[in-house]
Amino acid sequence: MTSAGRFAPSPSGDLHVGNLRTAVLAWLFARSTGRRFLMRVEDLDRARAGSEATQLRDLAALGLDWDGGIVRQTDRSGLYENAIQQLAASGLTYECFCTRREIQEAPSAPHAPLGAYPGTCRELSRADRAVKSASRPAAIRLRAAVQSVTVQDGLRGTYRGVVDDFVLRRNDGVTAYNLAVVVDDDAQGIDQVVRGDDLLPSTPRQAYLGSLLGIPTPEYFHVPLVLNAAGARLAKRDGAVTLTDLAALGMPAETVRELILASLGLAAPSLAGALADFHPARLPREPWIWQQPTGQ
Ligand SMILES: [Zn+2]
Numbered sequence: 201m202t203s204a205g206r207f208a209p210s211p212s213g214d215l216h217v218g219n220l221r222t223a224v225l226a227w228l229f230a231r232s233t234g235r236r237f238l239m240r241v242e243d244l245d246r247a248r249a250g251s252e253a254t255q256l257r258d259l260a261a262l263g264l265d266w267d268g269g270i271v272r273q274t275d276r277s278g279l280y281e282n283a284i285q286q287l288a289a290s291g292l293t294y295e296c297f298c299t300r301r302e303i304q305e306a307p308s309a310p311h312a313p314l315g316a317y318p319g320t321c322r323e324l325s326r327a328d329r330a331v332k333s334a335s336r337p338a339a340i341r342l343r344a345a346v347q348s349v350t351v352q353d354g355l356r357g358t359y360r361g362v363v364d365d366f367v368l369r370r371n372d373g374v375t376a377y378n379l380a381v382v383v384d385d386d387a388q389g390i391d392q393v394v395r396g397d398d399l400l401p402s403t404p405r406q407a408y409l410g411s412l413l414g415i416p417t418p419e420y421f422h423v424p425l426v427l428n429a430a431g432a433r434l435a436k437r438d439g440a441v442t443l444t445d446l447a448a449l450g451m452p453a454e455t456v457r458e459l460i461l462a463s464l465g466l467a468a469p470s471l472a473g474a475l476a477d478f479h480p481a482r483l484p485r486e487p488w489i490w491q492q493p494t495g496q
Pocket of ligand 1: 320
């Protein structure tokens with residue numbers, strides 16, 4: 201399989217300029233290295249009707265193209281189940297019956313990193329599990345043998361982060377993001393992951409899980425987020441931030457693309473022109489502050 205990069209939006213609403221900028225970056229990274237560029241819809245959770253179609257239309261309006269069809273996580277439960285079975289067969293999973301509140305209130309294990317699962321259900325006996333499972337469905341957790349893992353990021357350098365007994369399948373039966381993303385990237389031949397740097401803290405967990413499943417670690421590039429005027433992560437409540445909002449203010453998709461490319465230090469108005477000038481080492485490392493355009 202040839203190597204590939206990807207963009208993997210959650211269809212939970214329209215993409216805003218921060219999401220669109222990350223998509224443009226993922227496309228530039230993939231295309232500038234001769235990779236295929238794949239589109240994956242991460243619809244396991246919080247999917248909203250009609251959102252996928254609008255997101256794909258907006259990405260196409262910016263000029264982005266992708267290879268092959270759209271992959272949707274809700275079509276791939278068999279792949280996720282196989283991975284959980286593979287881990288279970290090696291004794292690397294266990295059932296967890298904790299509520300969120302129980303986890304928050306549990307005393308943390310000695311030497312456990314802050315925020316890590318305290319291990320309450322790690323050594324439950326068969327009898328304990330039988331009692332608990334009568335009143336509550338179990339989540340499946342990874343039995344991690346480490347407390348932290350170091351990953352290499354092409355923009356952020358060496359990053360060391362917490363790895364705990366994180367959830368692989370929630371107790372409502374939904375596959376956890378960390379498992380799905382690792383399994384999907386491998387199944388799709390993705391060896392380059394470009395995404396917002398809010399996901400950097402999850403990356404050690406994913407790299408560790410991949411290693412347990414015999415999956416090579418992809419190249420990671422965690423790109424700076426887009427912030428609002430107050431310095432907080434851009435959100436839809438920050439006004440006109442989607443292509444639809446901006447078009448209503450008289451700003452077409454081509455202009456939004458130019459603004460995004462300019463924010464990356466790329467003066468070309470087209471993606472093809474930007475591709476010729478693109479080099480990761482020259483990317484701004486600071487967040488981009490989105491200036492709200494005013495209506496005409
Ligand atoms: Zn538990």
